[in-house]
Amino acid sequence: MYVGVDPETGKQRYLTETCRNPDEAEAARVRMVAQADSGKGFAGRLEFGDAIKLWLASRDEYVAAGELAASSQRNSRQLAETHVIPVLGAIALGDLERELVPAAEALYREVGKCRLRCRGRTDFEHYEPGRGNARIARDLHGHQCGKRCRPHECPRASASMLRKVHSVVTGTCGMLHRWGWMPGNTSKRIVAPAKPPLNPKAPTTVEVAALVDAAFARNQDWGTIVWLLLVTGARRSEIVRSQLKHVDFERSLIFIDPTKVKDTSRWLALDPVTMDLLEALRARITDRLGALGRTVTGEEYLYSFEPDHALHGSAGYLSLRLKSMGRSIGIDTHTHALRHYAATELIVGGVDIVNVAHRLGHRSPKSTSDIYAAWRPDVDRRAAALLAGGLQAPAAKVPGPDRDRSAEQPRRTAHEIEQRIREVRQRTGWGPRRIKHHLAVEGVIRAESTIWKILHRHEPNITRPPAAIGTTLHDGQPDPE
Structure with missing residues (x-):
């Protein structure tokens, strides 16, 4: 498909794509028409790295006008030259829709693991000489190690740094979309790095x-x-x-x-x-x-x-x-x-x-x-006192005299049956189990726990044996056969 004349070389340009069947060919034709209508064919042989340089140059004008801090521009330029251009710069603008999103997200993950992007291949950090220079030396020809050169330990990039790297990508894509070189802003489909947590640490x-x-x-x-x-x-x-x-x-x-x-x-x-x-x-x-x-x-x-x-x-x-x-x-x-x-x-x-x-x-x-x-x-302590100051604390209860509540057990057993249990206990010395069997013969059936409560009410010093020992009295004496 003919897309016009290249403004850089003056040659005619065509978009080509190879397809395996008519359906793919029709889909390719639609894409190529959209690219031609958006003016992407006039971008020439520009790559994403060239677009980043154009974006940085446009920001220099804002710095000169006083609308952008020079320190912010220096930081963006350093991040672009160190991370974005080496990884994403070779992507052609015609392939940006398809290749930018996965490549950018892979870049964020790589920088998040190590902000030097060592990929496990760096054992020692070499820094360029010069006062106050904190840049890693890439070319070690003739390099002499100084006091800043040290063994490498992968430093994780902060959330703020990742957001600044992402801003280089989004800013360039936004410029390309405004200029009509891209039909849409591809960077909107990129999963942006998480925002840094808002945790101000003011000294006391x-x-x-x-x-x-x-x-x-x-x-x-x-x-x-x-x-x-x-x-x-x-x-x-x-x-x-x-x-x-x-x-x-x-x-x-x-x-x-x-x-x-x-x-x-x-x-x-x-x-x-x-x-x-x-x-x-x-x-x-x-x-x-x-x-x-x-x-x-x-x-x-x-x-x-x-x-x-x-x-x-x-x-x-x-x-x-x-x-x-x-x-x-x-x-x-x-x-x-x-x-x-x-x-x-x-x-x-x-x-x-x-x-x-x-x-x-x-x-x-x-x-x-x-x-x-x-x-x-x-x-926070003053806030707690302020909230509590509007409430009225409940009046403290005056404790009454201590009294023996052992005889206040609710009586749910008839008085005659309770008297019969006490008589059997006094006459035989049996425990609750034997008393229960004895009363069952007489036609009076009470639960073993009920018999225990009745005995404990009248004999407070009686001790209850372990549950596994069922043939002993509650006073610790063996149950007679």
């Missing part, structure tokens, strides 16, 4: 106090940065890029310039203690610039390792430093956990969810309530 107030004490004990500048992370709830990248000009010392406000979500810039109110810490930090920056013969301009970064604070510090090193400090005092935490702490404390303190979302820089309060609000045991 005791742990936060220990972190603050440890931070100020190490360095006043470092303690101020940790304090800002706690009282503002801002992201680490937002605090790292904050400058002196962003702090309004007159109105006790700080301006947060968003680094991840567009249109979430905000002014946050600060308490007097925080303002005192920031004024002390400004004084130290002024002294450092004075030693260099310079004055404060407001462009100085709050978190910096430069003498003139002209460059901000690394956000990655901030996280590493906080995590290392926490481990040194027995606390397993990270910078994002401090954000969870701020959200939890604000919600527990009664601040409405809209203002909490604004302080954290969320577009929707749903993200705040679903992800950042953590459960607190002390709040």
Whole structure:
């Protein structure tokens, strides 16, 4: 079937398919007509890997326009080059409907078992040289092992990583469908990886106090940065890029310039203690610039390792430093956990969810309530007390005097029969079984259990023998023959 001219080569293109019988030929004809109508024949010799590169290039435009975070684009590009293109890139666009779904699901399973996709063939991990480089070295020609090279243990990919790999596939398929290169979005038929569980782990107030004490004990500048992370709830990248000009010392406000979500810039109110810490930090920056013969301009970064604070510090090193400090005092935490702490404390303190979302820089309060609000045991105890406070406990019953209830056994046996059982017992000393047989001869038949209750009512000290010994009295003496 003729499908037009290839825009890349200028040659005429035909779709061909071999069939075994007329029915298969008719089905093939229908498919080829659909492909021709959808314009798939004009895709030339493009493969899925080429489409992924086009999709990444289109996202670069969003990054340049400020509508997409550069870190998100870098992460998507790394996942595409590491996992998606090597496995799915060779699939031709004409075969995408048939081959993409099983190949993509197999890729997710493989990455889920080992995020390096070793397939059991890797015994040692070699990393490329370079500061802060965590990429696996694929070409070992001339490679010299460094401190990051280590024996390989298959690390399972997190649910978040699998979802990001899936987003590369879905984003590319969506682009192809919008451009008219595919009749439908094939990625909708792929079983998506499970969503990561929402389990925020905010540190407790005791742990936060220990972190603050440890931070100020190490360095006043470092303690101020940790304090800002706690009282503002801002992201680490937002605090790292904050400058002196962003702090309004007159109105006790700080301006947060968003680094991840567009249109979430905000002014946050600060308490007097925080303002005192920031004024002390400004004084130290002024002294450092004075030693260099310079004055404060407001462009100085709050978190910096430069003498003139002209460059901000690394956000990655901030996280590493906080995590290392926490481990040194027995606390397993990270910078994002401090954000969870701020959200939890604000919600527990009664601040409405809209203002909490604004302080954290969320577009929707749903993200705040679903992800950042953590459960607190002390709040749960207050909830239990609040629920119980609306109820009235039942009045306690005053216990009456103790009394002997042994003579209060319900009497369901006639008084004459009970007297006859007691007479036989006193005269013969027999047990319930012999008494039962004796009364049966006289025409008075009572169950053995009834005879036992009557005897126990008048002889409380009598002991009942094991069930297997049926020819003994209940006082332990042998039953006479």
